Amino acid sequence: MSGDPARADLAAIFQAALGRVDPYKMIVDHLRLEGNRLVASFEGLCHDEDLDRYDRVMVLGAGKAAARMARAVEQVLGDRISGGLVVTKYGHGEPLERIELVEAGHPTPDDNGVNAARRIAALAEAACARTLVLILISGGGSALLCAPAETGDGAPSLADKQAVTAALLASGAAIGEINCVRKHLSALKGGGLLRLLAPARSLTLILSDVVGDRLDVIASGLTAPDPTTFAEALAILDAYRLRERVPEAVRLRLEQGAAGRLPETVKPGDPVLARATNCLIGTNRAALNAACAEAQARGYRPLPLTSTLTGEAREVAKALYAIARDVRDHDLLAAPPVCLVAGGETTVTVTGPGLGGRNQELALAFLAEMGRDPRRGEGIVLLSAATDGGDGPTDAAGAFAATEVLDRAQAAGLSVEAALRANDSYRFFDATGDLLKTGPTLTNVCDLQMILVR
Known part of the structure; x- marks a missing residue:
């Protein structure tokens, strides 16, 4: 008792651990302005951006810690932020002044998450070469930023993605396996967000909820190259005996992709990666x-x-x-x-x-x-x-x-x-x-x- x-x-002891990975403190302590330069330094990585090169600084993000991360970025950048949108889990919001906040469903995606994803996609597509985009990613981002892919005869709906997420969670699948499937049903995951952002420059601050801290797995790799394939996603369904139990649109999309009839996720060497920097700020x-x-x-x-x-x-x-x-x-x-x-x-x-x-x-x-x-x-x-x-x-x-x-x-x-x-x-x-x-x-x-x- x-x-x-x-x-x-x-x-x-647990509270001390939480204090160490408080995203507000980590960002305020390690992201700073030096004149017109924005400098990020986390555990050996140091990156800086000359803000004079940009007309706008926009903030996008998703995850259970997204609101707290956004509040820290507002503290650091103040009125240099020209706008943006972050989505977090219900009950995880914090007051923001310059960045819009949306709350949505987790772990099962809902309409709020779909609408937020569409709006983030539109903001990303509107960014130009003179836009610096700060992207804030934390655990939960994969479910919260749900943008069902539009391509292919078997385009899945929100209900389809909800069903396959629930089935994978109940099966005991690891988060990396769940995210592999999600990436191949999404317009944003697996590096898809970077495709929409091009030619804008992006700096992504990432709080890892993934064992091993793989950037392609955290929030399903919104800004990272994806080594997984449609064929692997299909194999995961087979491993948990789910291929015939998931919605038909999910199965059809993965089968079409595995047959080479749909474009793959972003792979290492893709030109969109050249204008993106990923920075891991907190880990287990x-x-x-x-x-x-x-x-x-x-x-x-x-x-x-x-x-x-x-x-x-x-x-x-x-x-x-x-x-x-x-x-x-x-x-x-x-x-x-x-x-x-x-x-x-x-x-x-x-x-x-x-x-x-x-x-x-x-x-x-x-x-x-x-x-x-x-x-x-x-x-x-x-x-x-x-x-x-x-x-x-x-x-x-x-x-x-x-x-x-x-x-x-x-x-x-x-x-x-x-x-x-x-x-x-x-x-x-x-x-x-x-x-x-x-x-x-x-x-x-x-x-x-x-x-x-x-």
């Missing part, structure tokens, strides 16, 4: 390092495990618990007190009718491992949480797992195994009082798993 020192430490690795620093300040020995954690949430939980148990029982890796920290993004293959997210499912599976431990998880406490504050289709960022949670569940007559079978982690932790609810954090760099071993 809230009075538990270990739980309080974990919440503080940065959040993980901040979590480790806060853990050390609180008296724990930090042990960063990885920032590229993937896999089924319940299988990852087993591995993490095994590591924590070895630390507790055998001083393996280090002697307690220890804080194990991992980052990345797991997946959940949904088979039950319940409610939850990948972090809550991981915490529930971790709790199941505690129940199998003869010491019932003594000395081990976990927090698994999404850095954007929204785990799956819920209002919780994640959940805690500890011996005390097992006790509360037992007292309430709750079964960990039954909740796992139903994929009902949210209702389980809601009943025990062990959800973490932060509200929208206005950042997004995947997830963190923090485990205290005492």
